[in-house]
Amino acid sequence: MRSITTLVLAATSVLALSACGSSGGGAGGARDYVTAVGSSTVYPFATSVAEDFARSTGSKSPVIESTGTGAGMELFCAGVGFDFPDVEDASRRMKKSEFDKCEANGVKGIMEIQVGIDGIAFAEAKKGPGMQLTPTDLYKALAANPFGQPNKAQTWKDVNPALPDMPILVYGPPSTSGTRDALKELILEAGCLSDPAMKALKDSDKEKFEATCHQIREDGPYVDAGENDNLIVQKLSQNPKAIGIFGFSYLEENADVLNGVPLSGVKPTYESISNFSYPGARPLYIYVKKQHLAPVKGLKAYIDAWPKAWGPDGILKKKGMVISPDDVRAKSAKIIAEGTVLDPSVLK
DSSP states (O other): OOHHHHHHHHHHHHHHHHHHHSSOOOOOOOEEEEEEOOOOHHHHHHHHHHHHHHHHHHHOOEEOOOOOOHHHHHTTTSSSSTTSOOOEEEOOOOHHHHHHHHHHTTTEEEEEEEEEEEEEEEEEEEEEEOOOOOOOHHHHBSSSSGGSSSSOBBBHHOOTSSSSBBBBOEEEOOOHHHHHHHIIIIIIIIHTSSSHHHHHHHHHOHHHHHHHHHOOSSSSSSEOOOHHHHHHHHHHHOOOOEEEEEHHHHHHHHTTTEEEEEBBBOOHHHHHHTTTTSEEEEEEEEEEEEETTTTSTTHHHHHHHHHSSTTTTTHHHTTTOBBOOHHHHHHHHHHHHHHHHOOOOOOO
């Protein structure tokens, strides 16, 4: 009886998805492969799991797109059906506003799975000046209106007399990126809150606080380098006086040409990120539409492949992912096994 019920539910889901989207390829509009969008930081990890999944099962490899976390959330939450992504890769947690948009568009039952840890790495070329920065230095250098005043700093010495008399040039992620969100929330906000008046502003006027503490300048010192983090690595090699911002795995992968820039005296390393002593450490996630698990061929098996990949001996550590603690990995594996959906009350 149980197997018959399962088949009926699966068939119903296929019909529902076919009605929602009919240009995904395959017979009757059905899609016989998994699609994922989202974070450029998670992209190499998701691609590794996809390739290993295809190799070990003989299934079609999932199609992974690097759109940035924010842009990926837009696509993921746009609807249910074969025309919409099955998975969202994210370098930050889903926002409550994004969850609400998913709900409004019929996306019901989202699984949130933490797959590892990453750090927002600040890096310079091997021949760089050996920068040592703090969140306050970065806030004063990159904020549009640090502490409520227009940013006139042009050199690092303008920011902090102890820093080099060298033009501020930082290549970083675009507004669609989860790395950009984490930069604002983990680094710039911490620098902003070094001023007691900003702490008071956070309680009294949240909108003004976010504009003051999170808005990044657009007059030249910060350069939006797009979602291709490898391009930032190339630019740093070409300009030893520049600083780049990207996920830790890109720093580790290019350790022969780059140095990590310490924040508050802590270097971005595997250990400092895993114990969260590095200020830019952050969890990485994938979000899965539970409605797609039965009708989309290979989706359940692809999600099941993640726990095999994210352990201490898995393929993701070799790719530069910082492995989550045992309890976090166990919780995530349980979510996958039991199909547990996200409780929106934990979102901001």
